[in-house]
Amino acid sequence: MSTNKEIQRKRMLLYFIEATNKIIDNDGIENVTIRNVADIAGYNSATLYNYFEDLDHLIFFTSMKYLKEYILELPKFIKNSNNSLEVFMKTWECFCKFSFENPKIFYNIFFGKYKDILKETINEYYNIFPEELGESNGEILKMLKFQSIYDRNKIILYPLIEDGIIKEEYFDIINQTIIYSFQGILHEKVVGNEKSIEQSIRETMKIIEYIIMKRN
Incomplete structure (x- = not known):
């Protein structure tokens, strides 16, 4: 059973997260400030610092919301896959x-x-918003709860060793190369390149396919 202190913490986090979401949705992430979040939430900036280290921490915590659609859509994407590579x-x-x-x-x-x-x-986020996990299966939950994107990718990459698609000796370098490639393309989107979303997806998938097939 939650204590009054835990309930209060969840309530305050909810106020600040919802205020930050409102700004991101209406004005973009670059327009989030401690002051305007606190104003919308109905508290002063000093109160917000009782729950978040700084603006980056607030945005990071709030960003968990944007995993929701990905989490809900992923089971549909992989539903008809016939093997570990798919x-x-x-x-x-x-x-x-x-x-x-x-x-x-x-x-x-x-x-x-x-x-x-x-x-x-x-x-912590999904303790506050458990409904946002949707109907994710066990493997997805396991992947989501690993510390880094590198560890998360290992969960879905390892079955390719078991199925003889990649060799175990190349496992770590394949994992790192995929993440480095993705990070570079994602950073290009952050700084505003003119490629469409579809172009960026195709480019990334071609690179991943090349990395996997190169080390089979």
Whole structure:
């Protein structure tokens, strides 16, 4: 049973998260400030600092919301996959789609200042908003609760070893190369390149396919 202090903390986090979401949705992530979040939430800036280290931490925590559509859509993407390679590629296609639709949000989650507390933040966020997990299966939940994007990718990459698609000796370098490639393309979207979302997805998937097939 939650204590009064825990209930109060959840309530305050909810106020600040909803205020931040409102600004992001209406004005963009670049227009989020401590002052305007506090004003919308109905509290002063000093109160907000009781719950978040700084603006980056607030945005990082709030960004968890934007995983929701990805989490709900992923089971549909992989539903008709026939083998581990198809699951892997479909998972990445889905992830790219949602990442490139909100590049600043996803870059902040997986490569930003607070990426090293991702696991703790995900756990706390979904403790407040359990409904946002949807009907995700066990493997997806396991993947979401790993600390880094590197560890998350290992969960869906490892079955390719078991199925003889890649060799175990290349496992770590394949994992790192895929993440580095994705990070570079996502960063291009953050700084505003002119490629469409579809072009960026195709480019990323071709690179991933090349990396996998090169080391089979």
